[in-house]
Amino acid sequence: MSRFGLVFSLDPQHKAPLYRQIYQRVKRAIMEGQLKRGSRVPSVRALASELGVARATVENAYGLLTAEGFLQSRGQAGTMVSAPESLSAPAPSPAAKSAPRKPINPMLPSVSSLPFQLGLPALDAFPRAIWSRIVARQSRHTAMNDLGHPPLTGIDALRASVARYLQLSRGFTCRPEQIFICGGYAPVLDLIIGSLLQPGDGVWLEDPGYPVTQAFFRAAGATPLAVNVDEEGMNVPQAVAHHPHARFAVVTPAHQSPLGVTMSLSRRMALLDWAAKQQAWIIEDDYDSEFRYHGQPLPSLKSLDTQGRVIYAGTFSKVMFPALRCGYVVVPESLVEKIEAYCPLRICGTPPLIQAGITEFIDQGHFYRHLKRMRQLYAERRGYLEQALKAAFSPDVLQVNRQAGGIQLCTTLNSTLDDALIAKNAREQGLAVQALSDWQVQRRDRHDRLRPNGLLMGFPNISSQEMANLLVARLAQIVTDSGMITGSTK
Template identity: 80%
Template sequence: MSRFPLSFHLDPQRKVPLYRQIYQRVKQAIMEGQLKRGSRVPSVRALASELGVARATIENAYSLLTAEGFLQSRGQAGTVVSAPESLSAPVFAPVHETKTRRPVNPMLPAVSSLPFQLGLPALDAFPRAIWSRIVSRQTRHTDLNDLGHPPLTGVETLRHAIARYLQLSRGFTCRPEQIFICGGYVPVLDLIIGSLLTPGDGVWLEDPGYPVTQAFFRAAGAVPMAVNVDEEGMNIPQAVSQHPYARFAVVTPAHQSPTGVTMSLSRRMALLDWAEKQQAWIIEDDYDSEFRYHGQPLPSLKSLDTQDRVIYAGTFSKVMFPALRCGYVVVPESLVDKIEGDCSLRICSTPPLLQESIAEFIDQGHFYRHLKRMRQLYAERRGYLVQALTAVFPTEVLRVSHQVGGIQLCTKLNPSLDDALIAQLAREQGLAIQALSDWQVLRRERDDTLRPNGVLMGFPNIVSPQQAQHLCQRLGEILGGSRIVGSKP
């Protein structure tokens, strides 16, 4: 036990089971840095003997910690801490309804990876060996020209590779010169807004919609115009009726973020018709259209654009991994010169070495094979979460919304539950769920029937039914334990 410097104060009189008390103490030690990554924890037999409890009690605690990624079993080599070294989060006391909630930016997680975190692809399934060989080869072939200032618009090989990919998979043709490489989605928005927006311009925003998009347009002096989202996507007739003279519309037509609905063809055509008449710009955020559970991905809105009013934004963060910090934007021919002229003010932060590596990853076919594998894997992992949610929560408490694709799950809560409070409590317990109401453009009161009330969960890194079950049981405890949520037999 000398290698496991933790003190345990187990109280059989507490309502919390002994295995949960052990689980909480070990988890706290890992999150506070007392137990380092790679350090070995005692065997089940040794710790049970030390604490004077049944072996099954330790097994249950270790199983829960393993399912959540804090521990890893290495067979005869024992069980070790597997959480990243950087994992560090304070342990909070329970928060009650009367406590004032702190403002929170749900887009900024405290650590690199938490259960249910949105926007995080299946990192365990990325072909790291292939990627490492490509990056190593690019490094070995670096010449003097590669050491100078990189192209402001992005390296040519990647722009050509993206153009070929878009023609094959997203249904539209563009010249490489129309493609600008940026350091992620936020720099894409910065480039578009900095080049085209005049303070005071109106912008249609999906409500609910991505908070980062809302924040960026507000900061630039735009006038946000909330447009409701229904089962057909952004309500274009409502937008035309209430805000006909907007200059921009930002949409996620493939899988609306966050509800997951697909914009209907009639709404797409109405949006394009409005943009042509008003000479407005449509920003198509195609953040995860590659992931569709049934059939092939739908064609992009850009593929229907005959008047060149759509600005198409894509990213490699969701389809490869976020650390790349690489996105791109495809602009209409009429904007190429203007956008190119503004690139000198907004230098691309993605290193040329990574841009060249992404291009090779695409051109060698690895990108397409990875996408095909992920479509199958995500359908499976989404099934794990849906099945666990259905087993733990009665439908009158939590109901999973129908979705045809995407890498996050949207649920609806009983009106008596407060999604913002639940999300706060969950974050304090290490679960990175988000409240649907935090994604509103037009803030509504708690008792407003139009206020969205649900929680959002990422599922790509849920690797087994057991892990999904453990996580959902933890969420069930947060929602009120046996008083509200009862596990189904």
């Protein structure tokens, strides 16, 4: 087929549908460097004519490639290869092909966004023009004093803006001096652990829970204590009964990560009571409470804290974009001096120019308008994915969990299916699906009824029902091709 610079034919008897055969061959041509970045591919009409298939078959193949970032439609200019240059490289030598691959770490974010990637906001909906003007203006107005060493705790203007925002949206008051700007959630944990934790300290962790949190506490020599999560959130009575003398508890009360449940008021009060009696610390990870689809965002656990035991962690990565590398932590008054003393060992990693830009973005009202738009948009995009999943899978195979907010969708799988294997196969095919079982704190056998079994998927960058249908069809095909469910998809 001359337009491609290579020749291939389709096999109607092959188990893969024709559109997937086209998808696989074009993708392979891009990955092996036969199709270069910026080169034009045949139109849908032309390719359908040459292969002798319906236009819809080619449209489905191109749709999948576009959703994954391999192709880009440029209107009348045609459809172009848009994959990174690093993919359009010569085919590896036989020796390179036989080299063992490093295992994929499902918790590490991809260099570029992949379908279903967790923690990634809607990049297409961020007001980039406004942000660019703000940063450009900040850069033009750089003063001589701005060129020196930046404050270790974050610039004062941003700390003050965050304090005002938290009072308005999260229901608690704090002084700017209690706020420490960090280069994301991991540096927030590093600051807290380095300042307060002693090796061997017990830490209550939600099970299942965010793997990064588990990894940090394990690396610091803490003793992770798995606490089950039910429909009311972390099971505090269970934790008090079995591990009363822990020194920390890490919770996501507004929207539990990953199950999406909200911690009940009785559990919140029990947790605060335990912390006050034990002089323990509660780390409230409020990672995406801004995105609630029904009603206003729930009050934070910090707003109920009268004894100064809650350390509140927030981030701009989910509400703006991850490349900012900016988060913050609010500590009780009693810890300000101790945290300040530790700051020289763990300086703020967010450049002052970016901090100043975020400050202006908040103070000019862009931040609040953006959050309002995103709540509506995410409710719509979650609906796309939920509808596609319900159409592709029967309820006895996969069910979508009910959630009031957040930017990831959680599903439950039939107990006979292996979520870790499904997720592994999906990642190898370019879908950033994660398995609930990979988020366990206490590892359990597949036959243990307490073992979480489901799939996690991000949806903010699914911009249409058509895209959702194509991606879910691909996921369903991966599951079917893997031989894990026979005749269970619709």
